[in-house]
Amino acid sequence: MIVSHFKKWLRPSDDAGTADGAERHRFKVLPSSELLAPFEGELAAIRARAGVPAEHWRSLYQTVFDNYAALVQRLPASESHHHAGAGGLLQHGIEVARHTLDLKQGIILPRGEAPEVQSRVQDLWTYACVTAALLHDLGKPVTDQCITLYDGPPGRRSAWSPVHGPMPIGATYAIEFNPARVYRHHERIPPLLAHHLIPLAGLQWIAGDPNVLHNWLAAIQGDFEDADAIGEIVGKADGLSVARDLSGSTKVRLPTAKAKPLVERLITGLRYLLDHDALPFNRRGAAAYLDGDTLWLVSKTTLDKLRLHLIEEGQPGIPTRNDRLMDELQQHGLLVANDQDRAVWTCRITIGDWQRKLTCLRMEASRIWSAPDRRPNPMDGHVEPVGSETEAAATDEDETGQVANETAQSAEPNSTEAKEARGEDDQQAVSSIDDLPLPFDLAADSAGEGEAATESKPTVRDEPVTAHKADGQVAGMAASEDAGKRFVAWLKHSIENQTVPINTAQARIHVLPEGLALVSPRIFRDFDSANWSHAQKRFQKLKLHRKTLRDENIWTCQATGSRKQSLLKVILIPDAAGSLGVNLPKPNAAITLLHTE
Secondary structure: OHHHHHHHHHOOOOOOOOOOOHHHHEEEOOOHHHHHHHHHHHHHHHHHHHOOOHHHHHHHHHHHHHHHHHHHOOOOOOOOOOOOOOOHHHHHHHHHHHHHHHHHOOOOOOOOOOHHHHHHHHHHHHHHHHHHHHHOOOOHHHHOEEEEEEOOOOOOEEEEOHHHOOOOOOOEEEEEEOOOOOOOHHHHOHHHHHHHHOOHHHHHHHHOOHHHHHHHHHHHOOOHHHHHHHHHHHHHHHHHHHHHHHHOOOOOOOOOOOOOOHHHHHHHHHHHHHHOOOOOEOOOOOOEEEEOOEEEEEHHHHHHHHHHHHHHOOOOOOOOOHHHHHHHHHHOOOOOOOOOOOOEEEEEEEEOOEEEEEEEEEEEHHHOOOOHHHOOOOOOOEEEEEEOHHHHHOOOHHHHHHHHHHHOOOOOOOOOHHHHHHOOOHHHHHHHHHOOOOOOOHHHOOHHHHHHHOOOOOOOOOOOOOHHHHHHHHHOOOOOOOHHHHHHHHHHHHHHOOOOOEOOOOOOEEEEOOEEEEEOOHHHHHHOOOOHHHHHHHHHHOOOOEOOOOOOOOEEEEEEOOOOEEEEEEEEEOOHHHHHOOOOOOOOOOEEEOOOO
């Protein structure tokens, strides 16, 4: 009964009111009772976990789920990632709510409070977790989708957004995706929509506890790290729902549905990395290059990042070896083989006066971007196949190692391409990705080259900064300050006391005309080797740094030596002397900030 209902529920409306066939791509606005019918089991489990009286369930919980279904209808959660089918957003929200309550079992909130306090507010924390689970992705239809509502006489249409409230029952709507959407912008929208889901009594309940309100607001805006237990629980629940959908094991699927093949998950993951600029694209030292209709992917960098992405999503059955991943892609005809029927090509990549010989995978661009109008612009340069995979291993090892550092610090300079293709040291591969990107080493070839990078030398103790020394300094700082403020205090102390190199080849700190450049993430690792990621996020929230034109935190710099150039990624503090109150040496002439405003 439910299965047949679910099949009907997934089909677009075909009671056409137009003759051009567009009606086939529309959906009819349905009442919440019909939309929620396939999820009776999930809702029953949520009700049991919530453990509230029937009256409270109807007024506080059932109302929220009814409003959620009425608002999201059959909208998808994404275009090509998780829950991309009709009704995906509704399914995802309910799954996250269910997983949230499953995970909350055994966790007594708020942590650290007396048992009598925890007992008094436990229902409030449960309610905050469930509503945060439903709200966390609700901004996607606002920022990522373009929804056209057809209501009234034939031909009458209007743009619709969840901000307007639910669509009228009986109308129809069409869904398109916003090609200019910005990654994660949807996370800032849920506070605008909360009143469409949560009744006034529920909002007043949440707002009545400052601790709950603070964590709830952080969680519904995707800032799980600042949301304490709510963020921890909802974040894990979100990951479980995503992983189950991508692996094809979600319970809401029809009994006859097959698990998604590995190759489909690989191509979906690769498309995600490219669409979200997680793989550097079409620039010097990048990991992917679009030349005409051909997409070239730097082999080890791409496979390492693809594997890590799938593992982080919690997907099962991901091979640990790169050759397994290549075989899977090649067996399904997704990779173009070279003249030896091998997956790996040796290519010479040229962009302006920059040229490198790299080992790449070759793929038709249509495999990633099926619609030509969605395809990004080709590179400002060209890729030329130059030889076999065997020749790749015999190429200039120093150059190969340098490029690997520019793109993903993949392997040591003396590693062969055979080892790169196999991905034998998976632990090292994950570590390398985590370190992206490492600072350059202009002194690697000669002392003269190092001098070029240190044209303006401050008087510092030329010794490496270790996590041990950084930890010792941090320990003496005020414990009440957050990690970002502690980092700023440590940075100021280190500069004032000349305990960190500045403007040297190995330095994490460089002075530029535009400001103080902090090599990321290495400078944060020096500060706190165990919790560097948290420290970097907290520092960025202080807004002492300057963002790029693309609203990104990380800038690219070019380091120029006597015989070679390298790239490094930095966070830029525009007025370090004023904001930190420190005296700085002259700018390093060997470092140039790229893409300045």
